[in-house]
Amino acid sequence: MHADGYVLVAVAGLLCGLVNTVAGGGSLILFPAMVVAGLPALTANVTNSVATWPGYLGGVGGFQRELREEPTALRGLALATVAGSTTGCILLLLTPSGAFDLVVPALVFVASALVGLQPWIARRLGHPTGEGRRWRYPAIFAATIYGGYFGGALGVIILATLVLSLPGTIARLTALKTVLSLVDCTVSVVIFGLFGPVRWTVVAVAAPTTLVGGYLGAHVARALRPPALRASVVLLGLAAAIYLAVIA
Numbered sequence: 001m002h003a004d005g006y007v008l009v010a011v012a013g014l015l016c017g018l019v020n021t022v023a024g025g026g027s028l029i030l031f032p033a034m035v036v037a038g039l040p041a042l043t044a045n046v047t048n049s050v051a052t053w054p055g056y057l058g059g060v061g062g063f064q065r066e067l068r069e070e071p072t073a074l075r076g077l078a079l080a081t082v083a084g085s086t087t088g089c090i091l092l093l094l095t096p097s098g099a100f101d102l103v104v105p106a107l108v109f110v111a112s113a114l115v116g117l118q119p120w121i122a123r124r125l126g127h128p129t130g131e132g133r134r135w136r137y138p139a140i141f142a143a144t145i146y147g148g149y150f151g152g153a154l155g156v157i158i159l160a161t162l163v164l165s166l167p168g169t170i171a172r173l174t175a176l177k178t179v180l181s182l183v184d185c186t187v188s189v190v191i192f193g194l195f196g197p198v199r200w201t202v203v204a205v206a207a208p209t210t211l212v213g214g215y216l217g218a219h220v221a222r223a224l225r226p227p228a229l230r231a232s233v234v235l236l237g238l239a240a241a242i243y244l245a246v247i248a
Contacts, residue, residue, distance in 0.1 A: 005037030006205045013206035017055030017213025021062065021178055022221045024155015025236040026213075027052060028243055030206060031152060039199060045092070046196035049151055049188035051203045055210030055217075056182035062218020063175035073166060074179060077140050081180045084141040085187035088148020093195055105245035107146065108153045111160040112237025115230060136165035140180065147184040148191075153240035155181050156233060170230055174221050178214075 001009075012033035020026035027048055034044035060067070139161045147154040159177045166173060192198055224232065 001038050001202065006202070008033050008037050009202055009206050010209050013051060013055070013209035014213040016052060016206075017058060017210035017215075018217040018220065019213075019236060020052065020055050020155055020181065020210075021059035021214045021217025022174070022224075022232060024157075024159060024177065024181070024233065025153040025240045026055065026210075027152040027154075028240045030210070032243075034202060034206075037202075039202065043197045043199055045150065046188075046192040047199045047202050047206075049185060049192055050198050051206035052151075052210050053182070053185045053189050054207045055214035056178060056185050058211045058214030058216075059178040059218050060175075060182055062215045062222075063178055066172045066175035066222075067179065073136075074176065076137055077176070077180055078183050080137045080141040081144045081147075081183040082187055084144030085148035085184040086191070088145040088150075089188055089191040090148075091145070092149045093191075104146065104150065104152075105241045108156060108237055108244060109241040111153070111157040112234050112241060114160040115156065115163060115237065116234040119230075136161060139165070144180070144184045147181075148188055151184070151188070152244065153237055154184065156237040156240065159233060171222055175218075178218075 009030070012030045016026035016030035018026070019029060030052065031044055031048045034048060035041060039047060140158065143154065143157045143161055146157065155177055158180050159173060162173045162177055163170070166176070168176075
């Protein structure tokens with residue numbers, strides 16, 4: 001990679017960290033930037049997974065106030081995330097990606113629609129019931145299989161699951177989504193760091209900027225009114241679905 005490629009990756013990392021914390025989908029900024037900078041797609045995918053970890057950490061640090069209010073569900077959701085992400089990482093390293101990639105745009109589109117329709121669904125169904133709370137664990141497990149495999153717009157999918165299965169404001173659920181994204185990314189860092197073709201020089205450039213972007217994103221998400229935050233999630237999710245459909 002030339003010097004301009006590293007500059008591109010650094011700027012993309014800042015935006016990636018911010019967008020991941022606010023709504024999810026930031027990997028769809030950093031991953032193509034790495035490809036444009038000259039990395040092969042598979043190398044860019046695993047390098048992106050490792051480089052985004054500090055951004056999620058920054059987001060968790062910025063959401064401490066909200067996370068103190070949502071402690072009860074976190075343990076089970078985190079365990080489901082570890083299991084799902086591990087499965088996805090192994091699938092990426094052992095199987096071809098073509099068939100799986102075909103369903104990704106539809107998955108992200110549906111997740112974005114669910115986030116946008118959540119207020120209407122909540123009015124129809126009331127608060128999440130015990131039934132909904134039971135299915136949130138297998139739903140998070142399924143979502144994080146995708147997270148371990150590719151991860152672009154994973155935050156949109158996790159947030160869609162949370163808004164339909166947990167009570168709370170969109171800001172609090174966004175904070176919880178950020179924690180689960182950090183757990184998912186931690187699994188990817190361990191597995192891809194040991195067994196994947198990570199380009200560590202690119203990680204060294206992108207990781208610090210994703211950390212700064214993630215921390216700033218928490219403050220942006222807190223400042224936005226709930227309708228604006230929800231709209232940002234939906235718009236970024238739809239953009240991610242279109243992007244994935246084009247490259248699939």
